[in-house]
Amino acid sequence: MSDQDQPDRDDRVLAGEYALGLLSAEEAAAFEARMVREPELRALYAQWAEDFAGLTDDVTPQAPPARVWQQIEAGLFDTRARGSWLRRLTLWGGGLAAAAVLVLAVGLPDLVERGPVPPVDPPYVAQIAAEDGSLVVQAVYDDATGALFVDREAGGAAPGRALELWLIAGEDAPVSLGVMPQDAQAILRVADDLRGRVAGAVLAISDEPEGGSPTGAPTGDVLAVGPVQES
Amino acid sequence: MTTRADIENLIARVAQGDRAAFKALYGATSAKLFGVTLRVLNDRAEAEEVLQEIYVKVWHNADRYTVNGLSPMTWLITIARNSAVDRLRKLRRAETPAELEERIADDAAGPEALAVAASERGRLVACFEELAAKHAEAVRRAYLGGETYADLAARFDVPLNTMRTWLRRSLLSLRECLTR
Numbered sequence: 532m533s534d535q536d537q538p539d540r541d542d543r544v545l546a547g548e549y550a551l552g553l554l555s556a557e558e559a560a561a562f563e564a565r566m567v568r569e570p571e572l573r574a575l576y577a578q579w580a581e582d583f584a585g586l587t588d589d590v591t592p593q594a595p596p597a598r599v600w601q602q603i604e605a606g607l608f609d610t611r612a613r614g615s616w617l618r619r620l621t622l623w624g625g626g627l628a629a630a631a632v633l634v635l636a637v638g639l640p641d642l643v644e645r646g647p648v649p650p651v652d653p654p655y656v657a658q659i660a661a662e663d664g665s666l667v668v669q670a671v672y673d674d675a676t677g678a679l680f681v682d683r684e685a686g687g688a689a690p691g692r693a694l695e696l697w698l699i700a701g702e703d704a705p706v707s708l709g710v711m712p713q714d715a716q717a718i719l720r721v722a723d724d725l726r727g728r729v730a731g732a733v734l735a736i737s738d739e740p741e742g743g744s745p746t747g748a749p750t751g752d753v754l755a756v757g758p759v760q761e762s
Numbered sequence: 763m764t765t766r767a768d769i770e771n772l773i774a775r776v777a778q779g780d781r782a783a784f785k786a787l788y789g790a791t792s793a794k795l796f797g798v799t800l801r802v803l804n805d806r807a808e809a810e811e812v813l814q815e816i817y818v819k820v821w822h823n824a825d826r827y828t829v830n831g832l833s834p835m836t837w838l839i840t841i842a843r844n845s846a847v848d849r850l851r852k853l854r855r856a857e858t859p860a861e862l863e864e865r866i867a868d869d870a871a872g873p874e875a876l877a878v879a880a881s882e883r884g885r886l887v888a889c890f891e892e893l894a895a896k897h898a899e900a901v902r903r904a905y906l907g908g909e910t911y912a913d914l915a916a917r918f919d920v921p922l923n924t925m926r927t928w929l930r931r932s933l934l935s936l937r938e939c940l941t942r
Contacts, residue, residue, distance in 0.1 A: 541930075543933070544930045544934050544937070547936070547937065551901070551905055552844065552847055552908065552910075553910065573831065577832055578937075579937075580832055580836055580840050581832065581833060581836050582936075582940055583843075583905050584835065584839040584840060584843075585886040586886075586902060586905050587794075587797075587843070590797040590798050590801045592793035592796070592797045593796050593797045594792070594796070595792050595793070595796040595813055596810065598810075599810050599814055600785075600788060603817045606814065606818065607818060720822075
């Protein structure tokens with residue numbers, strides 16, 4: 532397969548183009564589908580990834596400012612600072628559920644949207660629906676992993692607005708579970724300290740500015756609600 | 763000095779949800795990855811945001827590291843590079859053709875600016891040197907500058923298909939050289 536006249540037919544070249552992010556979304560998806568089945572193709576990609584990483588050898592390391600670590604920690608581990616951070620996590624979650632090979636493509640979520648899959652045999656389910664059916668979201672929740680799979684069956688955010696998902700446990704104030712991703716199906720990750728509070732709680736969706744509520748509490752209309760029930 | 767085995771070990775512990783290991787991994791690798799994001803984005807505020815995204819991805823995907831066959835630094839660098847390129851392309855989508863022209867004229871740094879330093883990657887350097895200078899620059903710009911075929915065609919002022927052919931032939935030559 533080293534026909535110099537037709538380099539575009541060579542998998543070695545294709546793997547290089549994929550590694551550089553030069554393929555169109557369709558071509559990249561087709562390449563990824565093949566990688567799932569073809570270990571040789573994965574090896575070709577891995578080889579390019581190693582070689583191209585060498586192009587960063589002359590990149591001078593630079594210590595990032597301390598705030599970067601503080602924000603990472605707050606975003607991942609501090610539930611008081613969620614909001615827009617969870618949104619990013621859930622956007623990322625869109626790429627997570629696809630085959631393990633997607634790790635190879637990590638960081639190119641535009642190219643690897645394959646859609647998450649709901650947990651098998653989930654302990655809890657909820658239908659978060661508007662009374663008039665203008666917004667319907669099915670949710671399934673696994674308290675062991677904190678994975679909350681959402682499937683938006685009807686409705687969506689208004690232009691320039693966002694849908695934010697809230698957990699209302701008992702008499703407590705609503706706690707944000709994050710902004711609903713643009714994709715109809717996604718997995719949101721419930722923070723460790725909230726995991727035990729989902730059972731028996733109510734999930735609600737409110738209309739918020741892009742990026743989610745700026746205050747940490749719902750600011751717009753509550754569009755849909757639904758109780759979390761054992762499945 | 764953090765060795766490859768140290769980083770692998772840290773990633774394995776992060777996969778188990780070990781926050782201390784996550785902090786240690788950040789300590790050992792964030793300067794390199796920040797350097798990479800800065801190189802791609804050339805904007806500190808954007809690079810800082812992307813660096814946060816990168817470590818969130820690392821936290822959530824560490825358990826998948828072992829299956830992908832990459833060395834640990836390559837895995838991290840690839841996440842960093844791809845995340846930065848992703849951001850760069852989002853920023854560029856808003857660009858008008860005039861702005862594109864201006865950007866390309868502005869950062870017309872010569873190949874020196876993107877040269878690969880002499881290092882243990884001598885083979886890589888040697889193989890890039892076997893390419894025509896323009897072709898080597900195109901490959902480097904695709905990787906470190908996140909440039910698309912359209913960007914590269916505009917930069918080198920050649921038709922899109924010519925650019926594709928250049929780049930594909932360059933990749934083939936590189937691969938043949940690298941596996942010699």
